[in-house]
Every structure is written in structure tokens, then in C-alpha cells.
Amino acid sequence: MNRLIFDYLRRWSLVLALVSMLEFGLGCLLACRPEDNFEFWGLLLAMWTGANLLSFDLKRGVAHAVAILPLTARQIGRSWWLATVAIPAIVLAALLYLGAGAFHHINPDKVIPAGRLAIVSLLNVAWLGTMFNCVSSTPVIHETGWIRMRSTFIGRLSAIMLLGGMLVCQNASKSPLKSIILLGVGAFLTVASWFRAERFALGRAGFRLTVPHYKCPRGRHSAPGGRGGIPFLISTNFVRTFLPLVAMVALMALIWSWSGQAIPRQQAIVLFASMGSFMSCFFIFFLQPMSVLQHLRFMRTLPVSAGELAAVMIAVAILPLIALGALAAGVAGLSLGTPVAITVSKSYMFILAPASLCVLFAVWRGAGAQACVLLLFTMFGFFLAPMCLQGLFHHQEIPFSLTGTIAAFCVLSALLLTRCALMHSSHAYRVQANPSGNLPWVAGR
Amino acid sequence: MNNYAIEIRGLVKKYPRFQLGPLDLTVPHGAIYGLIGPNGAGKTTVIDLIFGMGRNDAGQIRVFGFDHRTDAVPLKRRAAYVSPDLNFQVWGKVGKAIRFVRGFYPGWDDAYCAGLMKAFHLSDNDSILTLSFGAKTKLSLLLALARRPEILILDEPTTGLDAVSKQQVFGELLKAVENGERTVLISSHGLSDIERFADHVGMIKNGMLLLEGRTDEIVDRYRLAEFFTNNGTGFQSREGLIILKQAENRWHALLDQKTGAHEWLQTHGAEQISLTRMTLEDLFVALVKEEEAE
Numbered sequence: 151m152n153r154l155i156f157d158y159l160r161r162w163s164l165v166l167a168l169v170s171m172l173e174f175g176l177g178c179l180l181a182c183r184p185e186d187n188f189e190f191w192g193l194l195l196a197m198w199t200g201a202n203l204l205s206f207d208l209k210r211g212v213a214h215a216v217a218i219l220p221l222t223a224r225q226i227g228r229s230w231w232l233a234t235v236a237i238p239a240i241v242l243a244a245l246l247y248l249g250a251g252a253f254h255h256i257n258p259d260k261v262i263p264a265g266r267l268a269i270v271s272l273l274n275v276a277w278l279g280t281m282f283n284c285v286s287s288t289p290v291i292h293e294t295g296w297i298r299m300r301s302t303f304i305g306r307l308s309a310i311m312l313l314g315g316m317l318v319c320q321n322a323s324k325s326p327l328k329s330i331i332l333l334g335v336g337a338f339l340t341v342a343s344w345f346r347a348e349r350f351a352l353g354r355a356g357f358r359l360t361v362p363h364y365k366c367p368r369g370r371h372s373a374p375g376g377r378g379g380i381p382f383l384i385s386t387n388f389v390r391t392f393l394p395l396v397a398m399v400a401l402m403a404l405i406w407s408w409s410g411q412a413i414p415r416q417q418a419i420v421l422f423a424s425m426g427s428f429m430s431c432f433f434i435f436f437l438q439p440m441s442v443l444q445h446l447r448f449m450r451t452l453p454v455s456a457g458e459l460a461a462v463m464i465a466v467a468i469l470p471l472i473a474l475g476a477l478a479a480g481v482a483g484l485s486l487g488t489p490v491a492i493t494v495s496k497s498y499m500f501i502l503a504p505a506s507l508c509v510l511f512a513v514w515r516g517a518g519a520q521a522c523v524l525l526l527f528t529m530f531g532f533f534l535a536p537m538c539l540q541g542l543f544h545h546q547e548i549p550f551s552l553t554g555t556i557a558a559f560c561v562l563s564a565l566l567l568t569r570c571a572l573m574h575s576s577h578a579y580r581v582q583a584n585p586s587g588n589l590p591w592v593a594g595r
Numbered sequence: 596m597n598n599y600a601i602e603i604r605g606l607v608k609k610y611p612r613f614q615l616g617p618l619d620l621t622v623p624h625g626a627i628y629g630l631i632g633p634n635g636a637g638k639t640t641v642i643d644l645i646f647g648m649g650r651n652d653a654g655q656i657r658v659f660g661f662d663h664r665t666d667a668v669p670l671k672r673r674a675a676y677v678s679p680d681l682n683f684q685v686w687g688k689v690g691k692a693i694r695f696v697r698g699f700y701p702g703w704d705d706a707y708c709a710g711l712m713k714a715f716h717l718s719d720n721d722s723i724l725t726l727s728f729g730a731k732t733k734l735s736l737l738l739a740l741a742r743r744p745e746i747l748i749l750d751e752p753t754t755g756l757d758a759v760s761k762q763q764v765f766g767e768l769l770k771a772v773e774n775g776e777r778t779v780l781i782s783s784h785g786l787s788d789i790e791r792f793a794d795h796v797g798m799i800k801n802g803m804l805l806l807e808g809r810t811d812e813i814v815d816r817y818r819l820a821e822f823f824t825n826n827g828t829g830f831q832s833r834e835g836l837i838i839l840k841q842a843e844n845r846w847h848a849l850l851d852q853k854t855g856a857h858e859w860l861q862t863h864g865a866e867q868i869s870l871t872r873m874t875l876e877d878l879f880v881a882l883v884k885e886e887e888a889e
């Protein structure tokens with residue numbers, strides 16, 4: 151078990167070291183400005199020390215590689231639990247207190263907010279346990295009935311906890327109700343993740359654990375009706391992506407309205423629109439990996455030109471965002487008025503820029519770690535960019551024309567460069583180890 | 596149009612630690628061409644370049660006269676690709692994968708597709724995720740054959756198949772090409788299959804073509820020579836003669852009959868020369884070993 155833990159920590163040592171420095175800084179900030187809200191940043195840092203990193207390993211087939219080692223599934227799962235939940239939780243807590251202590255040492259007049267640090271540390275445990283469940287609570291193929299329902303329930307609860315946590319975590323350490331809910335659900339999920347850790351190796355190794363049981367007679371085939379080809383690809387992907395996105399944004403709106411916001415209404419609307427569009431983009435590239443990227447090798451052997459294929463890939467990524475933006479703007483317009491509708495539509499228009507660039511990077515670098523880093527930088531960069539632009543233009547919001555220009559420029563550039571990458575780059579065509587793992591919501595299950 | 600289904604001239608593709616070519620390779624119309632070579636020789640790179648996956652640094656690839664870069668779409672309408680690496684899992688069900696691919700080919704043969712489904716024991720409602728490795732390869736082959744392509748390009752199609760499935764796959768391939776109108780380029784490590792199945796063969800190693808020609812001619816051309824020497828005569832590899840093994844005065848060598856190496860041995864002190872017919876696999880091992888020794 152130790153070898154697995156050390157192997158994981160060694161491979162991710164640079165990322166963990168960077169996050170550790172940032173966590174130390176967060177401790178300093180909490181001690182310096184105890185009245186400010188830093189919970190969201192705490193959540194982000196916890197995400198990048200937890201099972202999120204392990205999910206990149208899983209995409210590269212590590213589960214299959216370790217499953218054949220002389221270790222039980224429970225040992226493998228619990229090793230990873232220790233490496234991605236227990237150890238990071240202890241280290242993050244220590245760093246928070248160290249950071250606060252260091253600040254107090256330099257500024258002895260400042261009091262260490264020990265209680266708040268404790269709640270933030272406990273929240274870290276909740277985020278780490280939830281992340282672990284998000285990645286591991288996949289119903290295994292042979293599971294049925296109650297066991298499958300239980301896996302699905304824990305998986306869904308973890309997703310809701312993480313999504314809801316992002317929205318309501320601000321001020322959580324100051325609000326007893328929020329703290330109780332987040333810590334209660336988080337504690338349940340963390341404990342559950344320990345007892346269900348062995349599923350990690352079973353569920354993610356990609357083994358076909360059962361002999362296929364065919365329900366219909368062999369050789370049955372009827373000529374398919376309707377259109378196939380590209381229209382079929384686009385429509386199938388659209389439905390698979392759009393419906394979960396609508397559910398996700400609706401859930402976010404519910405949590406958002408329930409939790410209430412301390413910031414002014416207009417600012418809250420802008421923030422919610424930005425978060426909704428950002429999460430939608432994140433969902434498309436990380437939670438529902440674009441199917442067209444997964445079988446790009448096959449797509450390239452079909453009679454479709456590189457330009458057409460680039461256009462299809464970008465369309466598959468941005469069409470659900472456009473439709474969701476239109477729907478969200480329509481609902482916002484009807485319920486809150488035209489200015490809010492414009493704010494929402496601008497936000498979804500702006501997110502088309504990183505979405506199209508993410509397609510480019512995924513094609514250019516393939517499904518490896520480099521592409522993941524590029525995608526994350528692009529998404530977070532474009533999430534923070536509006537704030538910088540607002541400061542630059544001294545507007546509360548970016549003008550509609552500027553948003554449209556940026557989005558159009560990025561989409562067109564991505565189209566041309568993706569075409570180029572399809573013709574020149576070999577990365578995307580190299581076969582990846584089960585790029586989507588066995589995520590329950592991934593297309594094709 | 597010339598007589599070649601695939602014509603590759605001066606093909607070069609450079610990677611940081613590997614270079615393919617310069618490579619010249621020709622696949623005649625209606626031939627079943629076996630592309631063989633050790634792991635990492637560049638077989639898949641050649642196939643990838645035919646389909647425009649990555650760009651060559653020099654040279655030209657023509658398939659039925661279509662340039663692989665400027666006429667990519669018409670080329671791909673005529674060519675089909677089969678590999679166990681192809682990922683259809685995103686479609687979930689076999690029927691959906693068929694519907695998707697069928698949409699690209701107006702000439703899709705539904706009756707033939709139904710026949711292949713029966714032969715391969717696949718059904719529309721089968722979940723692709725639960726298909727065995729062999730069944731996935733069969734699905735890949737079905738999707739390629741049912742479009743009635745003029746050329747089939749197969750990259751390691753029999754990897755992971757049991758003997759029965761292999762027979763089935765080759766049986767369907769032979770049926771598909773029996774009228775001689777279709778061309779097959781098959782890259783495989785199963786050299787006994789290639790020897791039985793392919794009428795032409797090309798062998799590449801480290802990105803370079805070692806030999807190319809009709810399979811029967813190549814197998815006929817080389818012999819395993821066993822001979823003895825007295826008085827301590829020594830031999831070294833030379834044109835047409837590759838020394839494989841020596842134990843005291845007993846020698847084993849690969850002999851190219853076209854070069855007159857047999858006569859040369861007789862005149863240079865080799866005695867009791869016995870020549871044995873080799874399989875393609877023996878020849879492959881001998882040539883690859885000789886390259887490594889160099």
C-alpha cells in the first residue's frame with residue numbers, strides 16, 4: 151500500500167508542492183483579513199490535491215495497471231483514499247495553521263482565527279471525500295438493483311455536494327446552517343468513500359467483469375432509419391449534453407436562490423451567469439468528454455475533410471452552450487427583465503471562446519496531461535478575464551459588441567487552427583487508455 | 596490510371612526519435628498486400644499517413660490516383676480502415692454505430708451488413724462496452740466491409756482473436772476480395788496468416804523497406820543453407836548470404852538464390868550444402884536479426 155501512496159505523491163509532487171504554497175498563503179490571508187470570504191479558494195485548492203489528480207491517472211489507465219499487482223481491490227482503493235483524502239486533509243490543515251501562525255509571528259497584534267481555520271480545514275476534508283466519491287462511485291457493470299441504486303445515489307449526492315458547495319461555500323465558516331449542512335453531508339460522503347474505496351479498482355479498471363448476457367437473438371439487424379453520419383453525430387451529442395446541462399444549471403439556480411447572496415443583486419446575477427456558463431463548459435470537457443474526441447482516429451478515416459471535421463467538433467462543443475444560453479436568457483428575461491437576459495446571454499456568448507479553444511487544444515495535444523493543463527488554463531483564464539476586462543473598460547459589464555467580437559474571433563481562430571492541427575498533429579490519433587474511464591454519465595454506457 | 600491501388604513514393608515522416616522512410620511502396624490493384632515488420636517499424640505510421648493522420652515531411656501517397664492530402668475525401672470514400680484500436684464505445688449500441696457510419700456511404704449494403712451481423716454473432720442492441728475484444732474487431736470489420744470499399748486497409752486485425760474468430764475474419768475478407776476487384780493492405784504480426792492470405796508482401800524495419808514482392812516469389816527466393824567447412828575456412832555475411840549461426844565447422848545461413856550465393860559458397864570451401872525451404876516467418880526473423888546485428 152505504501153508503494154502506491156508514495157508513487158502517487160511522487161508523480162504529482164510538483165502540483166502538490168504548488169498547491170501547498172498556495173494553501174500556506176491562504177492561511178496567511180485568513181489571518182490577515184479574517185472578515186473576508188476565502189472558502190471558495192479553499193475548495194479550489196482542495197480539488198487540486200484530491201482525487202481530481204487521480205482521475206487524470208485513471209484516464210491514462212492506471213487502474214488497469216495496478217489491478218494486476220499482488221494487492222486486493224480494497225488495498226488499492228484505500229491506498230488511494232489515504233493519498234487523496236487523508237494525507238492532503240492533514241497537510242492542508244497544517245499549512246493553513248502554519249500560514250496563519252507565520253502571519254501572526256510577523257504581526258503579533260493580529261489574532262489567529264483558530265475557529266475559522268478549523269472549519270475551513272474540516273470543509274477541506276469534506277471536499278476531498280466528496281471528490282473521491284465523485285471519481286469512484288461509478289456503478290460497476292455487473293451491479294444491479296439495490297447495490298446499483300446505492301452507487302448511483304452516492305455518485306449523484308457527491309456531484310450535488312460539489313456543485314452546490316461551489317455556490318454556497320462563501321461565508322460557510324460564518325454561517326452555522328451552511329456549516330452544518332456542508333460538514334454533515336461531507337462527513338457522510340467521506341466516511342462512505344473509505345468503505346467504498348475498493349470499488350475504485352473494480353469500477354475503473356475497465357475490466358469486463360461478467361460474461362455478456364445477450365438479451366436478444368444473435369445476428370439481429372434491421373436497416374436503421376433516419377439520417378446517419380454527421381447530422382446523427384451532432385443531434386446525438388446535442389441531446390446527451392444539453393439535457394444534463396439544463397438540469398445542472400437549474401440545480402445551481404435552486405441552490406443559489408436558497409442560499410441567498412450577501413453581494414448586490416446585479417453583481418450576484420453577473421456572478422451566477424458567469425458561474426453557470428463556466429460550469430457548463432467544464433461539464434462538456436471534463437465530466438462529459440466529447441465523444442468526437444474519443445473516436446477521432448476513426449472519424450479521420452471517414453470521408454470528411456479536415457475543415458468539415460473541425461467545424462463539426464467545434465459545433466458539438468458550442469451548440470449546447472448556445473442553446474442553453476438562449477434558454478437561460480429567455481427564462482431570465484421573462485422572470486427578471488431584459489437587462490438580466492442580456493447579461494446572461496453575454497455570459498454564454500463569452501464562454502463560446504474558451505469552449506472552441508478547448509477543442510483546438512484537445513486536438514492539438516491529444517488526451518494527455520498537457521491538454522488537460524491547457525484546457526484548465528483556458529477555462530479559468532476566460533472565467534477571470536471578464537473581471538479584468540471590466541476593470542480595463544471601467545464598465546460593470548463588458549459591452550455586448552466586445553463580447554460578440556471576442557467570441558467570434560476565438561471561434562473562427564479555433565476553427566482554422568483545429569483544421570490545421572487535424573492535418574499536422576499526430577497526438578490526437580494516438581490511442582489513449584480508456585479516456586473517459588467508466589464514468590456513469592459518459593456517453594456510450 | 597496506373598496499375599497500383601496504392602503508390603507511395605519517397606515518403607518521409609520525422610519524429611524526434613524515429614524516421615519513417617524514404618519509403619517507396621506499391622500495392623497492385625486487386626492484390627492482398629501484407630505489410631510486415633517488427634514493433635515500431637513504422638507500419639501504423641504508413642497507414643495513418645494514408646488517412647491523413649499527421650502530415651508527411653516529404654514524398655507522395657496516391658490511392659487510386661488520389662493524392663492523400665488534396666483528395667482526402669474521395670480517397671476515403673473508396674478506402675476503409677479496420678483496427679482493434681478504433682473506439683466505437685461512444686455510440687453505446689452496435690445499431691447506433693452502424694447508423695452513424697452508414698450515413699457517410701450512399702452505397703452501404705444493408706443486406707450484406709445483415710449477413711455479416713449473423714456471421715459475426717452481433718446484434719443491433721448489443722452494448723459495445725460489453726463486447727469482447729474480438730467482437731469489437733469484428734464490428735470494426737463489419738463497418739468497413741458493409742460499405743463495399745474498393746480498398747481495405749487493416750491494421751493488426753487479428754490481434755486478440757482466437758483461432759475460430761481469425762478463420763471467420765479471414766473467411767469474410769476472402770469472400771470480399773474473391774472477385775479481384777478489391778484491394779487489401781493488411782499489416783499484421785501473424786506471419787503464417789500473411790503467408791497464406793497475402794499474394795504480395797512488403798517488409799519494413801526501422802522505417803525502411805527491406806524487401807517487397809510476390810509472397811511466393813520471396814519465399815522461393817530465399818533458402819536456409821546448412822553447410823560444413825574443413826581447414827578452418829571462415830565466412831562472413833555478404834550480398835545474398837547472411838550468416839545466422841556457426842558451431843565449430845557447422846554453419847547456418849540465409850541464402851538469396853537470385854544472387855548466386857549458392858555457387859559462391861561451393862567455390863569457397865563450403866561442403867555438404869543442404870538447402871531448406873523457409874517460411875515467411877523464418878525469413879522475417881532472419882532478416883530482422885541480421886539488421887539488428889549490423
